[in-house]
Amino acid sequence: MRELTYNEAALEAIAEEMRRDPKIFYMSTDALPPLLREFGAQRVRATPITEAALTGMSIGAAGCGFRPIVDWRQVTFCFVAMDQIVNQAAKIHYMFGGQVTFPILYRASVGGGGLVAAQHSQSPYSMFMNVAGLKMFLPSTPHDIKGLLKTAIRDNNPVISFESSRLMGRKGPVPEEDYTIPFGQADIKRAGTDVTVVALAWLVHEALASAEELDKEGISVEIVDPRTLVPLDRATIRNSVQKTGRLVIADEAGPTAGFSAEVAAVVTEDPATFARLQAPVKRVCALQVPIPYSPVLESAVFPDRNRIIAGIREVLDGRRSAAA
Amino acid sequence: MQSLSPNLPPDVQREMLRRMLTIRRFEERASDDYAAGKIYGVVHCYIGEEAVAVGVCSALERTDRIISTHRGHGHCIAKGADLNRMMAELYGRQTGYCKGKGGSMHIADFAIGMLGANGIVAGGIAIVTGAGLAAQMEGKGGVAVSFFGDGASNAGPFHECLNIAATWKLPMLYVCENNMWAANTAAAATHAMPDVAGRAAGYGIPGVVVDGNDIFAVHQAARAAVERARAGLGPSLIECKTYRWRGHTERRGQADSRNPAEVASWKARDPIAQLERRLRDQGELDDAGLRGIEGEIRGAIEAACAFAEASPFPTPEQATDDVFAA
Numbered sequence: 001m002r003e004l005t006y007n008e009a010a011l012e013a014i015a016e017e018m019r020r021d022p023k024i025f026y027m028s029t030d031a032l033p034p035l036l037r038e039f040g041a042q043r044v045r046a047t048p049i050t051e052a053a054l055t056g057m058s059i060g061a062a063g064c065g066f067r068p069i070v071d072w073r074q075v076t077f078c079f080v081a082m083d084q085i086v087n088q089a090a091k092i093h094y095m096f097g098g099q100v101t102f103p104i105l106y107r108a109s110v111g112g113g114g115l116v117a118a119q120h121s122q123s124p125y126s127m128f129m130n131v132a133g134l135k136m137f138l139p140s141t142p143h144d145i146k147g148l149l150k151t152a153i154r155d156n157n158p159v160i161s162f163e164s165s166r167l168m169g170r171k172g173p174v175p176e177e178d179y180t181i182p183f184g185q186a187d188i189k190r191a192g193t194d195v196t197v198v199a200l201a202w203l204v205h206e207a208l209a210s211a212e213e214l215d216k217e218g219i220s221v222e223i224v225d226p227r228t229l230v231p232l233d234r235a236t237i238r239n240s241v242q243k244t245g246r247l248v249i250a251d252e253a254g255p256t257a258g259f260s261a262e263v264a265a266v267v268t269e270d271p272a273t274f275a276r277l278q279a280p281v282k283r284v285c286a287l288q289v290p291i292p293y294s295p296v297l298e299s300a301v302f303p304d305r306n307r308i309i310a311g312i313r314e315v316l317d318g319r320r321s322a323a324a
Numbered sequence: 325m326q327s328l329s330p331n332l333p334p335d336v337q338r339e340m341l342r343r344m345l346t347i348r349r350f351e352e353r354a355s356d357d358y359a360a361g362k363i364y365g366v367v368h369c370y371i372g373e374e375a376v377a378v379g380v381c382s383a384l385e386r387t388d389r390i391i392s393t394h395r396g397h398g399h400c401i402a403k404g405a406d407l408n409r410m411m412a413e414l415y416g417r418q419t420g421y422c423k424g425k426g427g428s429m430h431i432a433d434f435a436i437g438m439l440g441a442n443g444i445v446a447g448g449i450a451i452v453t454g455a456g457l458a459a460q461m462e463g464k465g466g467v468a469v470s471f472f473g474d475g476a477s478n479a480g481p482f483h484e485c486l487n488i489a490a491t492w493k494l495p496m497l498y499v500c501e502n503n504m505w506a507a508n509t510a511a512a513a514t515h516a517m518p519d520v521a522g523r524a525a526g527y528g529i530p531g532v533v534v535d536g537n538d539i540f541a542v543h544q545a546a547r548a549a550v551e552r553a554r555a556g557l558g559p560s561l562i563e564c565k566t567y568r569w570r571g572h573t574e575r576r577g578q579a580d581s582r583n584p585a586e587v588a589s590w591k592a593r594d595p596i597a598q599l600e601r602r603l604r605d606q607g608e609l610d611d612a613g614l615r616g617i618e619g620e621i622r623g624a625i626e627a628a629c630a631f632a633e634a635s636p637f638p639t640p641e642q643a644t645d646d647v648f649a650a
Contacts, residue, residue, distance in 0.1 A: 025461070042461070048491065053484035056450020057457055060468075063439050064389065064458035080480075087444050088451060097422035098646035099434040132647055156649040 001173035009142035009174050010107075010163065011035070013149035014069065016178070018043065021067060024153060027054050028071035055081035055106070059089050059158075062102040067153065075108035075162065076119050089158040090133035101156040105149070109165040110138065111202060111252050112302055118290035121298075123253035125162050129229050129262065135183060136160040137228040140204035142172040144227055147181030154180070162229070164201035164252075184231035188240070192222035195312050196240040198263050199223060199250040203284075203303065207250055210308040221312060229259060234266045238273040245278035246315040250308050254288040284311040332543070334608040340382055340539055341603060342617050344374035344596045347398045349621050350407060353629065354397065354414055354428070358574045362633075363414045367428045370398035372537075372569035375595035376501050377402035379542025380469060380562075383550050384437075389459065389468040391452035392441035393501075394429040395568070399441070399471055405433045411628035417635035424638045425646070445506070446472060446479035449498070453485040456494035456559070467495040467553040475506030477520045486561065490527040495553035497546065500563040501536065507572045508581045521563035529559050536564025537595040540602075566595075 004012065011034060018024045018039055026035055031046040047054055051072060058068040072078040078085065085106075093102055112121035128134055135157055139145040145163065152159040189204055190211050199207040204225045211221035224240050226233055241247050247267055249260040260283040267273050267281060284303045292298055332340075351369045358367045370377070373395075381390065381402035392399035400410055405421070413420025413431050421431050432438040439455055442448035452470045459466035476482055477500055489496045500520045504511050512518070524531025530549070534541045542564055549560035567590035571580045603609035 048484070048488055050484040050488055052481050053450045053453065053488050056447075056481065057454030057485075057488075060389075060391075060439055060451040060454025060456075061458045061461075062454075063434065063451070064455050064462075066458050066461065068454075083444055083447055084450060087447055088442075092440055092451075093649055094646045095422060095426050095430050096432055096434065096440055097420070097425050098649060099421070099432075101649040135648070 001175060003171045004142045004174045005169050005171050006142045006145055006164070007168040009146040010149055012174070013146040014153070017150060017153040023065065024067045024069060026069045026071065027058065028073065030073070032071075051077050051081040052084055055084035056088060058104045059084065059092060059102055062104045063092070063100050067103045069105040069107065069153070071107040073109065074120060074165075075110050075124060076122055078106070078108055085128070085134070086131050090131045093157065094133055102158055103156045104158040105152050106158065106160045108160060108162055109168070110162045111164045111166050112286075112291050112298060113166040113202070115293060115295060115298060117293040121291035123251075123286070125229055126253060126258040126262070128160060129259065130257075134158055134160060134230060135228070136162060136230050137183065138162040138164065138201050139227055140164070140167065140189070140201050140225050142170070142174045144181060144187065146174055147179050148183075148227060150178075151180045151183055155183070166202040181227065183228045184233050185228065186224050186226045186233035186236035188222065188236070189225045190221065190223040192220035192244065194220045194244055195246040195248060195315055196222045196224060196237075196244045197248045197250060197308065197312065198237055199225060199308075200259065201252065203250040203252055203308070206303070206305040207308050209305040210312065213305070213309060214312060219312065219316065232262070232266065237263060237266055238270050241267050241273050242276045245276050247277070248282045248284055248308065248311040248315055250284045250303055250311070252286055252302060255283050255285040256288050258285065260285050279315040279317070282311045282315045284308050332540075334603070334606065336382070337599070337603055337608065338617070340378050340543075341596070341599050341609070342621065343378045343402055344539070344599065345617060346407070346621050346624070347371075347374045347377070347401045348596060349625055350401060350410070351397055353625050355570075355574050357414070357629070359576065363428065364416055365427050367414070367574040368395040368572065369568070369570045369574060370395050372590060372595070373501055373503055373566045374398055375539035375542050375599070376499065376536045376564045376566055377471070379539040380471075380497065380499055380546040383543055383546035384467070384469065387437055388466055389437045389439055389452060389455035391439045391448035391455070391470055392432060393448065393471055393473060394441070394443045394445075395473070396429065396431060396441035400431050400433065400438065403433070403438060404436050405431070405438070407624055407628040408631040409433070412632040412635045415632040415635070416637060417632055418638045418642070419631070419635040423642065423646070446476035446481045448472070449476065449481045449485045453489055453494065453496060456489060456496040457492070459495050460492070465554045467497065467550055469497040469499055471499050471501060473506065474500060474502040474504065474511040474515070474520060477523070478514060486523070486527045486529070486559070489559040490529045493556060493558035495556070496559035497549045497553065498559060498561045499546070500561065501566060502563055503566050503568045505568070505572070505582060508579055519563060521561055524561040529561060531561040531563070533563045533565060536566030537593050537598060539595060539599050
């Protein structure tokens with residue numbers, strides 16, 4: 001199969017959807033050249049740096065029958081539009097009794113690794129998960145981002161596509177033919193029997209590297225990539241943990257009230273899954289600090305394959321001592 | 325000074341009077357029913373400002389879009405919303421416009437071109453600017469109107485939207501209902517310059533101040549701005565100087581920092597009485613005619629309350645409906 005980068009796969013999804021549906025248009029503070037060349041300045045709009053206005057305008061245009069895409073570029077730039085996201089986009093369908101639909105795609109890159117300090121290295125998706133009325137996803141592969149973006153563009157609700165800045169240039173197989181990936185469907189990126197690792201985006205790849213390493217010791221790691229954050233595929237996570245009895249959650253965001261906390265709750269509040277847990281749930285997250293600039297500091301803050309391995313060993317400790 | 329003769333057919337003028345009176349009587353009833361515990365939460369009355377909503381909406385087509393505010397009953401009635409479904413929403417019933425999910429601050433009928441009513445000051449300006457963009461892209465000559473208060477004119481979205489609408493020549497009317505007070509803070513204490521309309525100059529668009537209690541002045545300004553927008557010439561800012569007669573909300577015992585003499589002076593310039601007088605001057609309204617209009621309105625409001633009262637409350641299970649669209 002041909003290979004595309006994560007970023008190329010995303011652009012291909014958007015271009016294909018824009019060809020299919022003339023109601024789709026794109027707004028961003030910089031027009032993306034390939035889209036601009038193909039679709040022109042009416043449908044690919046370079047805007048003032050005015051994210052609150054753009055985010056709100058997408059709601060109004062959607063309510064009038066269009067299917068806008070707003071590219072915030074980096075998630076950090078959407079914070080000036082929080083009223084429009086939280087009070088308006090998320091609530092307008094519900095608050096007015098579902099009179100019309102608001103199909104909107106918001107795009108935002110997340111994550112660190114770029115040595116660009118605290119404001120440009122954030123992973124704040126759990127803030128948005130907490131708001132009823134928004135769907136969102138964070139893919140780990142070119143294949144997944146393309147299929148999820150297509151689903152998002154065809155969805156009749158506001159959807160946020162969180163996209164990993166660390167993965168933009170990473171290549172992977174992407175089918176030529178049209179396909180979508182349903183929301184709320186996790187993907188088991190590696191099957192295993194001893195421990196479940198639930199990981200997102202870049203940390204899926206770090207977890208895969210950890211699993212390779214541990215495989216040499218005969219430890220079998222199952223890696224679950226939820227892909228969609230809202231709706232979250234609880235069943236796949238629970239089924240995996242029921243099988244392995246052990247759970248490590250790897251997340252590039254901090255732990256406090258985070259995605260990792262939600263997954264821990266999903267597992268522990270379910271009686272059938274809780275009954276199978278053989279060790280406490282382990283979270284491998286960023287430190288709860290603003291992301292620092294210096295390479296020494298930045299890498300001290302983020303989790304990686306080594307910390308995932310340490311986390312896996314920690315939840316397996318009980319098994320070893322019981323066996324000994 | 326009074327606006328010039330409107331050159332509007334008498335039927336249109338009487339319809340303006342009927343809509344303004346409907347707003348007033350609807351809100352008087354809503355206030356009573358709020359006090360009686362039939363309406364919950366919070367109610368913000370538009371009484372005293374009726375000429376703005378009716379003057380502007382009478383310059384629009386049904387398909388044109390508007391967005392309303394937390395003080396929104398007037399915009400709904402002016403755009404042609406159904407009183408039954410409005411009252412049912414206030415009563416928190418299933419048959420309300422929002423199935424009881426919205427209440428007084430969020431009544432809107434999307435089928436008549438409304439894009440909501442916003443509880444966040446300045447929260448709707450960007451949404452309706454998106455409707456202006458949609459109208460421009462559709463190319464059918466539609467326009468969109470943002471209603472907002474003097475308070476909202478100091479918030480970021482006002483400036484962001486005026487800039488983008490002027491840059492893209494969007495078919496927009498920005499209608500500032502300057503009622504002189506943002507809750508209990510005087511506009512004079514929060515605005516660097518007395519006229520919001522003056523800010524239009526910074527975006528190179530027309531900005532006019534009109535007497536917001538003179539419906540013909542409001543209507544003429546709106547009509548000129550609508551023509552300009554439909555012709556592809558871009559947005560306008562219309563500042564309507566007006567006044568709310570009642571407190572910020574209908575909550576009893578709330579603070580009202582306004583001078584009673586100031587309130588009285590504005591009541592003496594009642595927009596409804598002014599239109600009534602002018603219709604009489606033209607020989608187009610007499611006591612019997614007015615009684616007829618009042619009677620119809622009273623009947624319609626009684627019917628709306630009866631409809632609301634007879635409507636079922638939502639079931640608890642419906643709390644989880646409509647979070648997402650299918």
